Amino acid sequence: MDPLRTEPPDGPPAGPPGGTSLGGRMPEGVRFVGTLRLAPAWGPGDAPSDEDLDRCVACGLCLADCPTYRLTGEETASPRGRIAAMRAVAEGRAEVDLALAGVLDACLACRACEDVCPSHVPYGRLIERARVQLEPLRTGRERRWRRLGLGTVLTRPWLTSLVARLQPLGRPFLSRRTRALLPPRSRERPLPRVTEPEGEPRGTVALLTGCVQDRWYRSVNLASARVLARNGWRVVVPPAQGCCGSLHAHHGRLDTARDLARRTLRAFGDADIVLSTAAGCSAHLAELGDLLGTEEASAFAGRTRDVVAFLAEQGIEPPSANPGVEVVAYHDACHALRVLHLRDEPRALLARVPGLRIVDVPDGETCCGAAGLYAVTQPPMADALMRAKAEAIASTGASVVASANPGCTMQIAAGLRALGTAVEVLHPVELLDRAYAAEDDEGQAPSPPPRPRAPAAPSRRQR
Numbered sequence: 001m002d003p004l005r006t007e008p009p010d011g012p013p014a015g016p017p018g019g020t021s022l023g024g025r026m027p028e029g030v031r032f033v034g035t036l037r038l039a040p041a042w043g044p045g046d047a048p049s050d051e052d053l054d055r056c057v058a059c060g061l062c063l064a065d066c067p068t069y070r071l072t073g074e075e076t077a078s079p080r081g082r083i084a085a086m087r088a089v090a091e092g093r094a095e096v097d098l099a100l101a102g103v104l105d106a107c108l109a110c111r112a113c114e115d116v117c118p119s120h121v122p123y124g125r126l127i128e129r130a131r132v133q134l135e136p137l138r139t140g141r142e143r144r145w146r147r148l149g150l151g152t153v154l155t156r157p158w159l160t161s162l163v164a165r166l167q168p169l170g171r172p173f174l175s176r177r178t179r180a181l182l183p184p185r186s187r188e189r190p191l192p193r194v195t196e197p198e199g200e201p202r203g204t205v206a207l208l209t210g211c212v213q214d215r216w217y218r219s220v221n222l223a224s225a226r227v228l229a230r231n232g233w234r235v236v237v238p239p240a241q242g243c244c245g246s247l248h249a250h251h252g253r254l255d256t257a258r259d260l261a262r263r264t265l266r267a268f269g270d271a272d273i274v275l276s277t278a279a280g281c282s283a284h285l286a287e288l289g290d291l292l293g294t295e296e297a298s299a300f301a302g303r304t305r306d307v308v309a310f311l312a313e314q315g316i317e318p319p320s321a322n323p324g325v326e327v328v329a330y331h332d333a334c335h336a337l338r339v340l341h342l343r344d345e346p347r348a349l350l351a352r353v354p355g356l357r358i359v360d361v362p363d364g365e366t367c368c369g370a371a372g373l374y375a376v377t378q379p380p381m382a383d384a385l386m387r388a389k390a391e392a393i394a395s396t397g398a399s400v401v402a403s404a405n406p407g408c409t410m411q412i413a414a415g416l417r418a419l420g421t422a423v424e425v426l427h428p429v430e431l432l433d434r435a436y437a438a439e440d441d442e443g444q445a446p447s448p449p450p451r452p453r454a455p456a457a458p459s460r461r462q463r
Contacts, residue, residue, distance in 0.1 A: 038092030046132040046254050048086050048125075055121045056083045062113035067367045068106055071384055076103045079113035079123055086130050101134045106381065108374055109250055110334040110367040124339070125290065131252035150248050151256060154211050157242045164215040177379050180418075181410050186218035195225045195235040202232035202314070206271035207307075208264070208285070211243040212406045213278045220406075223433035224277045224307050230436055231316045241267040244276070246284035249291065250372040261288050265300050274304045277429065279342075279405040280372070282306035283335035306336065308404055308428050312345035316432070321442050322355040323434030329359050329398035329423075331389075331412060333405035334367050346404065346428050353435045361401070362392045370411035382411070390415030393423060402428045 040047075062079040063069050069078035076085070085103050088094035104127065111124045138146065153159050163170075164185040171179060191209060205228060209221050225235045245260030264285075268274050276282040282304065289298030305313075328350065336342045347358050369375055369385030376382075389412060393401050401416075403409045403425050413425045 041089045041092050041095050043096060043133055043136065046129040048090065048129050050090060052122050052126050053083060053087050053090055055119045056080065056087075057119055058084070059118065061116050061118065065112040065116050065365075067108060067110065067112065067369075067385060068381060070366075071381065077106055079107075079121075082107055083121070083123070083126065086126060089133075096133045096137070098137060101137050104130055104134060106378060108334075108367050108369070108371040108381075108385075110371060111338040112334065112365065112367070115338055124287075128249050128252075128254060131250075132254050133252075135252045146251070146253070150251065150253055154243045154247065155256065155260065157211070160211050160215055160243070175376075178376055180414050181375060183216050183410060183413065185216055186214070188218045188222055191218070191221055191225055191237050193237050193239065195229045197229050197232045197234045199232055201234060203273070204234040204236060204271075205273045205275050205310070206236050206238055206268050208241060208244060208268075208274060208276040208281060209237060210276065210278050210281050210406070213281070217406050217409065217427070220277050220427040220430060223427065223430045224275070227311065227316070227429050227432050227436065228275075228307075231311070231314070236271075238267045238269075238271075244281045244284055246280050247372050249284060254291070258292060261292055261297065264288075265296065268300070272303060273310070274300070275307045275310055276304065277307045277404075277427065279306060279308075279333040279336035279340070280407060282309075283339035286340060306340055306342065306404070308336075308346045308349060309340065309342050311429070311432075312349045316349070316352060318352040318354075319432065319435035319439050320354065321435055321438035322353060323431060323438050325356060325400050325431065325434075327357045327359060327396070327398040327400075328431065329361050329393050329396040329401045330364070330428075331361055331368070331393070331401055331403045331408060332364055333403065333408050334371075336404055337365060346402070350402065350428055350431060353431065356431070356435075358402075359396050359398060361389070362395060363388070364392070368408050368411045368415075370405075370407035372407060375407070375411055386411050386415040387418070390419050390421070394419055394421045398423065400424045400426055400431070402426060402431060404428055 058080055060080055066078050069075075071077070075081040082103055085094065085100055089096055089100065094100065107127055109124060109127050113123050114121070117123070135143075153163055167182070167185050171182075174182070191207070191214075207221065207225065214221055228235050240263075242263060243260055244264055245257035248254070248260065249257035265288075274285065276285060285304040286301050288301045288304075291297070330347055330350070332343060336346075350356060350358050366388070367385055368389040369382035371382070374382055375386070393412065393416065399422075401412060401423055403412055404427055409425050409427075416423050416425070
């Protein structure tokens with residue numbers, strides 16, 4: 001079927017004279033609302049539920065907040081249009097085919113639509129389950145790469161580490177787009193299994209180090225352990241942990257995501273507090289109850305926190321020194337903003353650093369285009385969003401942009417490099433860590449030499 005068809009076979013739909021019909025540019029058989037239901041055309045496995053689909057009343061309030069709709073103006077590039085396409089399959093009026101794949105793959109899954117939806121449509125759950133249905137349609141080459149990356153490398157921590165070490169050898173064989181995104185691997189020492197607190201202990205936290213975060217941005221994990229310890233927290237790093245499965249959930253591999261979620265539950269056992277330093281992982285952990293559907297998973301999800309939110313909630317010892325940064329622009333990662341609803345907390349945390357001014361990025365709530373694997377699988381759309389985000393950051397005049405998610409950090413850094421702009425991308429906790437280091441350096445600085453004493457005034461006898 002033609003995904004851009006605007007007229008049904010029996011003629012054009014009724015609509016305003018000279019205008020575009022409400023369902024324009026939609027896959028054949030798609031509609032917005034109605035009651036006719038045939039046999040669902042979903043295949044085996046996870047699929048969007050009728051209950052979730054029926055929540056959408058096609059009001060269109062989501063359109064203005066959807067980055068892909070704003071770029072294209074096409075109904076099929078909007079949450080409303082994508083839900084209509086899913087509903088058509090659920091009612092047996094359309095098939096799971098390449099046209100549907102094109103509509104759904106172009107979605108960032110940024111979930112900006114959820115923030116403004118009056119019906120509380122669980123769009124994230126809908127798109128993740130619909131993408132499971134698309135996997136059999138992938139070409140052999142796509143399936144092999146996804147199986148290698150998502151099914152083999154990221155599910156085995158030792159193999160993830162090996163791939164990171166071999167990155168220089170494999171770099172010439174990567175696409176130019178991937179080479180531009182991929183940073184050098186981390187060369188810092190591994191995190192210690194236990195980092196003891198400084199001063200009076202406040203409790204123990206377990207740290208999820210992550211797959212991408214720990215192989216390419218280990219400095220973030222090390223900084224988090226130091227900042228937590230500085231503020232009285234004992235930090236433990238469970239050795240049996242691995243990838244949390246967020247990338248798998250976003251890209252049609254929910255069964256693998258569930259396997260990794262169960263492994264995460266086993267690795268962290270009865271930890272009272274589980275912290276993640278990557279916003280995407282934090283958001284995924286917070287929704288494990290929905291993913292696994294068990295009380296154990298729901299209870300575990302309730303014990304997880306993003307490290308930025310945790311430090312803001314629990315309070316920190318304010319640094320007494322500035323890390324050499326006057327202005328920092330704050331980038332809101334989509335899943336931190338939309339799923340965890342973190343906006344004020346990171347800004348309040350950074351405001352504790354003396355002499356640091358935090359500025360918002362213009363149009364900062366729009367996705368940067370990273371979106372998991374989206375930056376690689378959908379280059380034109382991802383590049384347009386990356387360029388807009390980099391230009392917005394550069395316009396602030398900040399020397400540093402704070403980003404709490406590794407995918408965003410990769411995308412933004414690549415965009416800033418393309419602009420030729422020397423703006424450093426740091427995790428918020430790295431800024432805190434640098435502030436504490438500057439404070440310590442000031443405390444360890446050698447005492448200034450004693451001032452020479454003024455000669456004593458001569459006595460009357462000497463005059």
